[in-house]
Amino acid sequence: MRASSRTPLTTRLWAFGVWSVVIFFVLNLLGLIGSVVTSSFATRWLGTWFPAGFTWKWYFAAWDEFQLGDVLWVTFEVVGWVVVISGLLGVPAAYALARREFPGKRFVVLLLLLPLLVPSVTYGIPLATVLYKVGFGGSLVGVILANLVPTVPFVVLVMIPFIEQIDPRIESAARVFGANTFKVFVYVLVPILMPGVLAALLLVLVRTIAMFELTFLVAGPGSQTLVVALYYAVFAAGVRAVQSIDAMAVVYMVTTLIWLIIALRFVNPTQIVARAKRDTSH
Amino acid sequence: MTDRGPTLTQRLRARGLDGVTLLVLPCVLAIIALFIYPFLYGLWLSFQPKDGTTMGNYDRFFREPFLYKTIWTTLKISIPVTILNLLLAVPIAFRVRLMKHQRLLTTILVLPITLGTVLVAEGMLFYFGPQGWFSRTVMALGLMDHAPSITHGYWGVFLSLLITGFPFTFLLTLSYVTGIEPALEQAAATLGAGPAARFREIFLPLLLPGLAITFCLSFVQAYSVLPSAILVGDPANTTRVISIAAYQAAFEDYDYSLASAIAMIMGAVQLVVVAAILGARTLVYRGPVAAAKG
Numbered sequence: 001m002r003a004s005s006r007t008p009l010t011t012r013l014w015a016f017g018v019w020s021v022v023i024f025f026v027l028n029l030l031g032l033i034g035s036v037v038t039s040s041f042a043t044r045w046l047g048t049w050f051p052a053g054f055t056w057k058w059y060f061a062a063w064d065e066f067q068l069g070d071v072l073w074v075t076f077e078v079v080g081w082v083v084v085i086s087g088l089l090g091v092p093a094a095y096a097l098a099r100r101e102f103p104g105k106r107f108v109v110l111l112l113l114l115p116l117l118v119p120s121v122t123y124g125i126p127l128a129t130v131l132y133k134v135g136f137g138g139s140l141v142g143v144i145l146a147n148l149v150p151t152v153p154f155v156v157l158v159m160i161p162f163i164e165q166i167d168p169r170i171e172s173a174a175r176v177f178g179a180n181t182f183k184v185f186v187y188v189l190v191p192i193l194m195p196g197v198l199a200a201l202l203l204v205l206v207r208t209i210a211m212f213e214l215t216f217l218v219a220g221p222g223s224q225t226l227v228v229a230l231y232y233a234v235f236a237a238g239v240r241a242v243q244s245i246d247a248m249a250v251v252y253m254v255t256t257l258i259w260l261i262i263a264l265r266f267v268n269p270t271q272i273v274a275r276a277k278r279d280t281s282h
Numbered sequence: 283m284t285d286r287g288p289t290l291t292q293r294l295r296a297r298g299l300d301g302v303t304l305l306v307l308p309c310v311l312a313i314i315a316l317f318i319y320p321f322l323y324g325l326w327l328s329f330q331p332k333d334g335t336t337m338g339n340y341d342r343f344f345r346e347p348f349l350y351k352t353i354w355t356t357l358k359i360s361i362p363v364t365i366l367n368l369l370l371a372v373p374i375a376f377r378v379r380l381m382k383h384q385r386l387l388t389t390i391l392v393l394p395i396t397l398g399t400v401l402v403a404e405g406m407l408f409y410f411g412p413q414g415w416f417s418r419t420v421m422a423l424g425l426m427d428h429a430p431s432i433t434h435g436y437w438g439v440f441l442s443l444l445i446t447g448f449p450f451t452f453l454l455t456l457s458y459v460t461g462i463e464p465a466l467e468q469a470a471a472t473l474g475a476g477p478a479a480r481f482r483e484i485f486l487p488l489l490l491p492g493l494a495i496t497f498c499l500s501f502v503q504a505y506s507v508l509p510s511a512i513l514v515g516d517p518a519n520t521t522r523v524i525s526i527a528a529y530q531a532a533f534e535d536y537d538y539s540l541a542s543a544i545a546m547i548m549g550a551v552q553l554v555v556v557a558a559i560l561g562a563r564t565l566v567y568r569g570p571v572a573a574a575k576g
Contacts, residue, residue: 011477018377021370026390029445031415032405033393039408049418093309095302102298108310115317117498117556119506121525122549123317126324129538149316152309181301210398212509217529231400234407234513242408249404253397260396269388270457 033253040246062247065240066229072255075225077140078215079208082147083201089148090155091197095189097156098163112153120213123149128217138220146214151204158203162196195266202263209256226252328543339543349544352524353551359436359511359523360504361555363443367451367500368493375455376481388456391449402445403513407433410441438514439521443504451500458492459485494563498556505552524548 040058042051062068097105115123127146128137136142174188209227216228224232230252233245294300331338343349378384394402410416410432417429432438462485470480508525515521528548532541 014373015377018373022374022377022387025448026387028409028416029390029394032402032409032445033397035409035415036401036405045413047413049415089309089312092305096304096306100298100300100303102303105298108306111310111313111318115313117502118549119502119525119552121506121508121528122545122552123321123324125528125532125538125541125545126327127316127320128532129327129542130320130323145316148312152312156309206396210396212398212400213506213525216508217533227398227400230404231509231513234400234404237407245404246408249401252401256396256398257393260392264389264392269385269392270453 036246036249036253039243040250042243045243058241058243058247059251061241062244062251065244066233066248068226068229068248068251071224071226071229072251074140074223075209075255078143078147078223078225079205081144082151082208083205085144086148086151086155086204087197087201090152090200091159091193093152094156094159095163098160099168112156115149115153116157120150121217124214124217127214131218137218138223140223142218143215143223143225146218147208147211149214150211151208154207155200155204158200159193159196162200163193166192199263199266202259202266206256206259206263209259226255324542325546327539328546331539331543332537339540340547342540343543343547349527352522352527353547355521356505356507356523356525356548357551357555359439359443359507359521360501363440363447363504364451364497364501367444367448368455368497370448371452371455371496372489372493374452375459376485378456379459384456388453391452393449394446395449395453399442399446399507400509400513402442403510406438406442406445406514410438433514435516436520438516439507439511442510442514443507446510447500447504450503451496454496454499455493458489458496461492462488490563494559497559501555501559502552505555506548524551 038051039045041054041056043053043055045051097108124146127149131137131142131145136145170192171184171188174184179187209225211225212227212231215225216231219225219228230245230248233240233248237245288296291300328339329336331342335341378387381387408414410430412429412431416432420426420430421428432441466484466488467480470484475483506525507523508529511517511521511523511526517526524544525548528541528544531537531544
C-alpha cells in the first residue's frame with residue numbers, strides 16, 4: 001500500500017482510463033475476428049448468442065464456389081514473384097545508398113519515398129490505365145508489376161539502416177585478400193545481410209497478401225488474389241450463404257496469420273509499420 | 283608517358299560514382315517505369331477529356347456536386363479519424379512504453395493491419411450488425427433498447443478506419459516514443475517536474491516531428507479508403523469518397539481521362555493537407571531534435 005499511496009490519485013485514474021480504452025479496443029477486435037470464425041463453423045445462426053450447431057461443410061462449399069484452389073495458387077504466384085523481384089531490385093539499391101555518397105542521392109531517396117506517401121488509389125488508376133494499354137491489364141504479370149511499386153521502396157528503406165550498421169572494414173578486409181566485388185557479395189555480404197533480407201522480405205510477403213487496392217485495380221478474372229476474391233464475395237453477398245463467405249475469410253486469415261507468425265519470429269511488430277530502427281539494443 | 287592526372291574512372295570514383303553506385307540503377311529504373319511514367323501519363327491524359335478541351339475534366343469535376351462533394355466527404359471521414367487515432371495513440375504509447383511485456387499487446391494490435399480493411403469490413407458487417415455480439419451486448423447491458431445502426435453509413439466507415447488505423451498509428455507512435463532518451467525524463471523529474479510538465483516540456487517538443495509524420499502516414503491510409511467505404515458504408519451517398527468516384531469513372535464509365543483527373547485532384551488535396559501539417563510543425567517548434575535520439 002505504501003508504494004501505491006505515493007503515486008497521486010490523478011495519475012492512477014489516468015492509467016486506469018488508458019488501460020480501459022486498450023482493453024475495450026482489444027475485446028472488440030477479438031470479438032470481431034471471433035464472430036467471423038464462429039460463423040464459418042455455424043450450421044444456423046439467427047437471433048441467438050451462439051449458433052445452433054457446428055459443421056465443417058462451409059469450407060468445402062467455399063472451396064468449390066469460389067474456386068479457392070485456383071485463387072490460392074494465383075496468390076502464391078503473385079506473392080512469390082513480388083518477394084523475389086523486390087528483393088533483387090531493393091537489396092542492391094539499399095547497399096549502394098548505404099555505402100556511397102553520390103550526386104543525386106537525395107533525389108533517389110525522394111523517388112523511393114514518393115510511392116509510400118502517395119495513396120495507392122491515386123497512382124493505381126494511372127498505372128492500371130498504362131498496364132491495360134500495354135496489354136498487361138488483367139494478367140498475372142500486371143498484378144505483379146503493380147504490387148512492386150510499394151514493395152521495392154519498402155525493401156530499400158528497411159535495408160538501408162540495416163546495412164549502415166555493418167562495419168565496412170569487413171568488406172575492405174575481404175578486398176585486401178583479393179576478393180572481387182562478386183566474391184565480396186557472395187561470401188561476405190550475403191551471409192551478413194541474410195537476417196535483414198529475410199525480415200524485409202517477410203514483411204513484403206505479409207503486406208502483399210493483404211494488398212487490396214492495387215491488385216483490385218489491375219486484376220482480371222484469372223488473376224485475382226485471395227483478398228480481392230474475398231472483396232467480390234462480400235460485395236455480392238446475398239447470392240451465397242454468409243457462412244461460406246466467412247469460411248473464405250477464415251482461409252484468408254489463416255494464410256495471412258501463418259506468415260505473420262513466421263515474420264514475428266524475426267521482426268518486432270512495430271517494424272511492420274515503421275522502418276527498422278537504427279539501434280540494436282534489443 | 284607523362285602523368286595526365288587521374289583517369290575518368292578515378293575522377294568519378296572520387297565523386298562517389300563506381301560499380302557499387304550503379305547497383306541503384308535497376309531499382310530507380312523500375313520506379314520510373316512503374317510509378318513516375320504512369321503518373322505523368324495520367325497527368326497528360328487528364329488534360330485530354332472526351333469533349334476535346336484542355337481543362338474539360340477539371341471544369342466538370344468542380345461544376346458537378348456529385349463529383350466535387352467527394353472531396354469534402356473524404357476529408358470529413360479521414361481527418362477526424364486520424365486526429366482521434368493520434369489522440370488515443372499518444373497516451374497509450376506512453377503507458378505501454380513502461381510495460382515489460384509489450385510484445386503480446388503489439389502482436390494483437392498488428393492483427394488488424396495485416397488482415398487488412400477488407401477482412402475488417404467483412405467482420406464488422408456481422409459483429410456490429412443487428413444480430414452481432416456487439417449489438418447484443420449493448421442491449422443486454424441495457425445501454426440501448428434497440429440495436430445500434432452502425433454499419434452501412436458514416437460511422438461504419440469511421441469505425442473500420444479506427445480499427446485498422448489505430449494500431450498503425452499506435453505502433454508508429456510507440457517506435458518514436460521508445461526512441462527518446464529516458465535520461466532526459468529522469469533529469470526533468472529530478473528537477474521537480476510533474477508528469478504533465480515533463481510531457482509538455484520534454485516529450486512534446488521532441489515528439490512533434492515524429493507525430494507530424496505519423497499524422498501524415500495515418501492520414502494517407504485513411505484518405506485512400508476504398509473497400510470499407512463500399513462494404514460497410516453508404517457508397518452512393520454519405521460515404522461516397524473520392525476514390526469511389528475515381529474508380530467508377532475508370533471501370534464503370536471507362537472514362538480513363540476523367541478518372542486520371544480525379545486521381546490527380548485526389549493527390550493534390552492530400553498533398554495540401556500533408557504540407558499544411560508539416561508546415562504547422564515548423565511554426566510550433568524550431569530547434570534541434572536529432573541530438574536527443576538514443
